[in-house]
Amino acid sequence: MADVSGAVLDPGMNPADPAVVLTALLTGLEATEAAIIRLHALREAQLAVAQDVAVAIAASERSGSTPGAAAELAARSVAAEIAGVLRMSDRVVQGRMARAADLVARFPATMRAFTDARINAAHVRTIHDAGARLDETVRAEFEQIAVAASEGETPHRAKRIVERVAERLAPRSLTERHRDVQEHRRVWREDLGDGQKALGLIHSAAIVDGIYDRLTQQARAVAVANSQAAKEAFESSDPGSLGDPNDARTMDQLRADLCADTLLTGAASGHDTPSGLLTAIQARVEVTVPVLTLVAADAGSGTGSGTPFGARTEQPAELAGGQPIDTHTARTLAGGATAWERVLTHPVTGAILAVDHYRPNTDLRRLLHARDSRCRFPTCGLPPAAQDLDHTIDAAYGGSTEEGNLGGLCRRHHVLKHQTAWKVKQRGAGILEWTSPVGRTYIDRPPPPVTFTVEDPDPPPGSGIAPAPF
Template structure:
């Protein structure tokens, strides 16, 4: 057996001796981990250099091709270049560049320990986060104690010591910092697999604990009522239709907490903020979803299977027959604005409650958007582009249509037409980046955009396919149409 450092196990040792194999495995794993840690430190150094380069570019007046003197714009441009290589969002890369530069300049002892593999990336994050609020005069003292606490210890176990040292040296009290932190309270969404999303909330610790405790009390009350309902059903007593319990409800307390939270947020009135006229309570949730026609019209899957196997009777399988005729699965997931798939049951429920529909016609093979209702210059053009560009069209960006500007690839001031072939949806960040930095874009036809970075690299961004499924190999890319913007 050979470790990553080419150290050969003593041939005199029995190669199947478990103790010898384990010792070699531990040695090899330790060496590998140290190598990975050093490479991570090197990556941070590269990102720090990139941030320094962006600052230097911002100081150059036009010589670098960067228009304007904004350090943020220069940082955006460099981050976009790196993001295309790292296959990450340029927002994330820009944030990591800033953080890496701060690590190199403000936490040199931490960076040295990181480079020496005495601490790992999680330790570095812990030290940098805890020391962010400290003054320059005490940061070196903090680093010395923090690095010592992290060496040979897990980040979780070192966290308490590191935070205590930071609190002792902090120039401001926890009360003052809490008041400032409360200004940043927020709610966000994060995509998860299998048609799920996570809802996050940042608020005061007491408020979060209160919310969680109330949901827990409500969930337990439902469970107690369900248990009572089961006993009544076993005893043959007629259940009270207005009672809380349900003998068939077997949800766990976690599931109940989640359902009660969703029910309260979707239907409850914000009594602490509403007006006497109930203006906030009158606002209803709104969700934009794309649903394939076969999904909307398909018969119940279980029923269809039972009908074909002879265990059911009278089930309509027309939807299944239509799907087979076109060579696609009958039921395909719906899709939320932004591209996340949702299950067919939820898609049908939303479709059944919709008061209006917008038809999106797609190419049967490639899935390209062909038309949205009728093609009129204003409303329908926006609708078509909204459907085609269901995310920002800058490489690596995935912001949904609600956050987009309609950008003229060739500026209208230079004769660019307001038409599908000269428009693309860009988020505000990348709309500004396109106009204020050396990034350039041209249309290749069929909604395909070709971006050229300041370093001369090219990146192709194709319109994200809507909920459509091909039956054969897609057609080749459309021929190149040179429509480089003259700016």
């Protein structure tokens, strides 16, 4: 561990001299940063050992499974164990284990420089990513140049040199590699909080730059038209006019709105049929809205008047999976809905009591879908659409098909439960108790639904709460 005592001023120094203070501060920061880098390197080494442990477990416990399947299950089990301690997704942990093992095994010079704090974690990622495609015969040469280029340089500046060296030594051309990686083009979503998500796209660099440039041109055209309309000091009544003097959106906001408008309403001209089959497909969003949010008149105005304890009458709605969204969007979506399903919850605990539906099997599925709005394995947050309904006690061993013996698990953790030493028990009220292969216990409770709850389920007369309109 590095000595960080230099961060404390020597009693003989003059604390009023800024140069003296800054010198001591720089010395302390340098030592602290080096210590942090060494700890990051130690964590990578530990994750690499975890991967080796998974390999050993797979070798000792394989029975009937293929080597690849046994190794994958063992890695899942070890990753889940570590994830419970680190409070991370076990998918993320498993990926980091594999990456760390590859770094330690195939990039020894990079790992030594990392451990010595000559380069930091960002340098390591750059070298590892760029050198992943190189053959064993040239990787040592690449590491030597890449590490030397990274020492004493920022990761951003070093990246260009590292990638150029990797390209020079690569066994296949950029054109060939691009053809392969284009097979993995995709679109994904990422939660950001406050009712927002990010939409990501992986595609050809030329395509992505073209999309961004077109959105920028469109946004600039709108901004120019807005500015022109404002100069003319009137709002055109011409429906074909582009300018709006009251439009104060920034270029970033305009690009985002134009992109959303195009994706939600535009036609996929390069893929659609003459009859417009793809154009006819409309976006579908599953949302849960508390009834008081739909009927409240004071949305976004703070606490509702007349409610007990000054509690807010309207509560956020949720997308499937638990992502909160703003009240205005929820009401807009609700206004266009053609059908509703009512979920009854306990007024104090928020526990789900029933779901309105007629057929028993579907009723039970709806009930569990509402109760388990994410995978019920600790640290996992996949939404209901990705779940299997798992019998905690297998039906083959007498387990009943009822709420108290069922839980929603994503396919990854469904397999983990049945194929590894992870065990689960039902503790009532939807609470699951998981026991790991080394004996650690994790409690997973059903995520609370969106609901308005107060201390007293029966509000006193005159409280101002109107009865529900159904």
